[in-house]
Structures are given as C-alpha cells and as structure tokens.
Amino acid sequence: MNKQRRHTIVSIGVIFALIVIDQIIKILVKTHLCIGETIPVIGNWFNICFVENEGMAFGLSLGQNIGKLLLSLIRVVLIVLLCWYLHKRIKEDKMDGLQLAIFCMVIAGALGNILDSMFYGLIFTESTPLTVAQAFSGGYAPFLYGKVVDMFYFPLFPIPESFPLWGGSYFFPAIFNFADSCITVGLIMMLIFNKRFFSENAEKKETETVEEKPEIESV
Numbered sequence: 001m002n003k004q005r006r007h008t009i010v011s012i013g014v015i016f017a018l019i020v021i022d023q024i025i026k027i028l029v030k031t032h033l034c035i036g037e038t039i040p041v042i043g044n045w046f047n048i049c050f051v052e053n054e055g056m057a058f059g060l061s062l063g064q065n066i067g068k069l070l071l072s073l074i075r076v077v078l079i080v081l082l083c084w085y086l087h088k089r090i091k092e093d094k095m096d097g098l099q100l101a102i103f104c105m106v107i108a109g110a111l112g113n114i115l116d117s118m119f120y121g122l123i124f125t126e127s128t129p130l131t132v133a134q135a136f137s138g139g140y141a142p143f144l145y146g147k148v149v150d151m152f153y154f155p156l157f158p159i160p161e162s163f164p165l166w167g168g169s170y171f172f173p174a175i176f177n178f179a180d181s182c183i184t185v186g187l188i189m190m191l192i193f194n195k196r197f198f199s200e201n202a203e204k205k206e207t208e209t210v211e212e213k214p215e216i217e218s219v
Contacts, residue, residue, distance in 0.1 A: 007090045011104050018108035022178040023115065026149040030120070031135060035127045038153070046154055051175050052127060052147035068117075072144040075114045082107050098189075099196055105186035112179030113148050121146030150175045 033039075033050040040047050054068050086103045089095040095103075121141025124133040141147070155170035176184075 004090050004093060007095055007100055008087075011086060011090070011100055014101070014104040015108045015111070018105065018178075018182055019112050019115070022108070022112035022182070025151065025178050026112075026116065027135075029151045030124060030127060030133050030149050032132060033127075033151075034132055035129050037129075045156060046152075048151050049153040049175055050127070051150050053150060054147065068145055072114065072117045075110060075117070079107060079110050079114065082110070096196065098193060102186045102189050102193075105182040106190075109179040109182030109184075109186065112182070113177070116148040117144055117146045119143075119146060120149070148177070150177045150180070152176050152178075152181070 029048065029050050033048075035050060035052065038047050038049040054071065082103065086095070086100075086107065089099070089103075122139040122143060123135055124140065125131075125137050126140040127133040153175045154172050157171050159169055159171060161168050
C-alpha cells in the first residue's frame with residue numbers, strides 16, 4: 001500500500017471515529033437530559049450541562065432563520081473545501097502525520113456540528129426544561145435548521161466583581177461539545193506548528209529569490 005492510499009484510509013478512519021464519539025455523546029445527552037439540566041462530574045469545576053445553540057462554536061449564534069440557514073450553508077462549503085484541500089495535499093504527498101491529524105480534527109469537528117443542524121430537527125422532538133427529547137417521534141425543525149447540542153461546562157473559578165467587563169462571571173463560561181474541542185485543538189495546533197503548513201511557500205519564495213539574484217562576476 002503506497003503512502004497516499006495509507007494517508008487517505010487513515011484520515012477517513014480518524015474523521016469517522018471522531019464523528020462517532022461526538023454523536024454518541026450528543027445523542028446520550030439529548031435523550032437523557034432536559035434543557036438546562038446539569039450533572040456535576042468533578043465538583044463545581046466540570047459539569048455536564050445540556051444546552052442547545054444555533055450552530056456556532058461555544059454557543060454563539062448568528063440569528064434566526066436566514067442567519068441559521070446561511071451559517072449551515074457556509075459550514076457545508078467550508079467542509080467541502082477542507083476535504084478537497086486535504087485530498088489534494090495527500091495526493092501531492094505533502095501531508096505528514098501531524099498535519100493529517102490537525103486537518104482530521106478540524107474536518108471532523110465541523111462535520112459533527114453540521115450533522116446536528118442537518119438531522120436533529122428531523123429526528124428528535126423538542127428538548128425543553130421539563131421534557132426529554134424522543135427520537136423518531138416527530139421532528140422539531142426542517143433540514144438544516146436543527147440545533148447543535150452542547151454539554152461540557154468548566155466554570156473553573158469566578159472572576160471578582162471589581163474586574164472590568166467580565167466581573168461576576170466565570171473564567172471560562174462557555175458550554176461546548178466534543179466537536180468544538182476538535183476544531184479548537186486543531187486550530188491551536190495549526191498555529192503552534194505553523195511552519196509545517198507555511199514552510200513550503202516560504203522555501204519556494206526563498207528559492208525563487210536565489211534564482212532571480214544576479215551572479216556577481218569576480219574581477
């Protein structure tokens with residue numbers, strides 16, 4: 001088996017595995033908890049807290065209806081572009097193991113959240129503070145309008161009231177899911193190991209500069 005084929009199979013396997021983990025967690029939370037219900041895991045530092053959002057990472061929103069549809073379509077386009085670029089890099093044999101892992105995490109995270117938007121509104125009933133959602137008992141939203149399930153909450157420590165802007169809240173108040181974690185870790189690693197991604201262009205420019213530099217004849 002050549003390197004390109006091996007990288008293709010590994011990337012598909014990793015993306016699939018990450019999506020399965022993400023969806024298992026979301027479905028368990030969706031079908032066992034009411035909206036806002038919280039389960040302490042490690043004291044007050046780590047909780048499972050079930051909330052839903054319109055589709056952006058860490059509970060952010062882009063508005064209702066048109067904004068939701070636009071966000072879903074943008075996600076689909078970005079996923080297609082990322083998959084195309086990953087395939088291109090593998091085909092050109094320009095993808096090492098670290099780069100492969102990073103792209104797989106970002107793609108899997110994006111796919112994990114778009115699956116919620118695509119199908120959860122069709123599969124599940126509405127989650128409310130008093131009722132747990134049921135699967136295949138009537139949907140609550142059309143295709144691409146489903147809400148994304150979030151559950152991981154780490155209120156690490158409170159910020160003093162006197163602190164400007166953020167006083168009275170927690171250090172990390174966002175509630176997120178496994179897919180958000182994949183995207184965030186992937187992007188952070190991409191920034192940390194940016195030379196792996198941009199060294200090729202830098203080397204190309206350096207080579208072109210050397211080739212264009214006129215030779216100085218010795219006297």
